[in-house]
């Protein structure tokens with residue numbers, strides 16, 4: 001397993017270009033199955049989760065090439081509606097195949113998806129939405145078989161604005177007969193990106209970005225070329241890293257409008273932020289101020305995917321902060337690891353009480369999930385001494401070579417890969 005070795009204490013400085021959004025690219029790649037033909041998607045980041053999605057599409061009979069940051073997909077050979085369990089278990093986003101495969105083939109067999117252990121992560125809202133569109137569902141252990149000759153538009157109300165359920169239902173409804181309305185829909189920017197992509201192919205969807213999405217079913221879609229939005233969570237991660245190391249960083253290819261809640265939080269902590277078009281500049285020379293209360297909630301509120309990274313800044317702040325996590329019940333696993341680095345954090349149910357300390361110290365820590373891993377990297381950059389972050393594969397799910405990205409900003413960070421057995425020479 002790869003490790004990251006970080007020599008901390010150096011302020012980040014310089015300019016970087018932000019990668020395309022994982023959470024937009026994954027449903028868009030799955031949605032490509034709704035069209036028969038060649039689709040080109042630009043600005044697709046080179047990540048483990050993207051590799052898994054492309055492998056699933058190949059397994060279903062598609063041709064897929066990822067060159068630079070462009071994916072060329074030919075879905076005309078798709079001949080299977082069965083996603084093997086081993087592939088389903090490699091990531092949560094394998095669930096995005098359910099809606100498009102059902103719409104294309106009238107049936108789909110999938111298994112409970114895998115992914116980071118950050119909570120229970122049921123799929124009941126996805127299934128309820130598809131049932132409302134007329135699908136029948138049989139569950140046997142972890143296997144789920146879903147079928148319907150022709151889906152019909154319906155009114156779908158989500159008990160919670162689930163991002164994935166909103167996207168799966170949108171994708172299933174695009175080729176359904178008649179109108180579908182999703183109320184209490186999630187409003188994340190990645191849902192707007194999915195709407196733009198599907199509409200570019202001829203779908204008729206309005207409302208993404210609000211809590212009511214309406215889809216008028218169409219007979220067929222036509223292939224297109226499309227560019228994915230910038231990754232707001234990677235942008236936020238680098239912004240927090242710049243602030244935690246008291247550096248000066250310019251981020252290009254961002255969408256500041258997607259980061260309003262983070263910008264507000266960082267400014268309250270005393271971080272200087274300027275925004276100019278798609279450029280964000282972050283600078284900080286002083287110790288951050290504590291923030292009495294941050295609560296993670298669905299967009300446009302503060303994102304759960306930035307909770308662990310911001311906690312590192314609060315761990316170094318002057319005063320006591322409270323971070324409340326309302327989306328995932330298991331998303332405080334970084335706390336134990338940060339404590340090993342000298343942080344003073346107490347968890348009480350879904351709230352973390354963070355007493356800022358003047359400095360963190362390097363230690364060997366373990367990335368337990370994607371964003372927890374990113375937080376530990378930020379802590380390592382800000383800490384005194386050497387930090388080793390283990391289980392880097394979690395971080396590789398969402399950051400394209402994080403050590404290269406941060407290295408361009410002057411970070412002293414190196415990846416250590418285990419020596420393959422056959423290259424060890426025994427004297």
Ligand SMILES: CC(=O)N[C@H]1[C@@H](OP(=O)(O)OP(=O)(O)OC[C@H]2O[C@@H](n3ccc(=O)[nH]c3=O)[C@H](O)[C@@H]2O)O[C@H](CO)[C@@H](O)[C@@H]1O
Nearest residue numbers: 023093120121122123124125126162163164165305327328
């Ligand atoms: C690929 C992608 O876009 N991933 C994002 C997506 O995940 P994901 O789409 O999985 O997140 P959801 O919005 O669905 O989940 C939010 C909450 O709803 C619960 N839930 C969800 C579905 C369901 O059928 N039943 C149910 O109970 C989940 O357990 C969780 O507690 O949104 C999350 C919340 O912003 C982000 O952290 C993830 O980075």
Ligand SMILES: C=C(OP(=O)(O)O)C(=O)O
Nearest residue numbers: 092093115116305370371
């Ligand atoms: C939780 C995340 O992703 P996923 O839903 O793919 O597990 C994330 O991106 O932080």
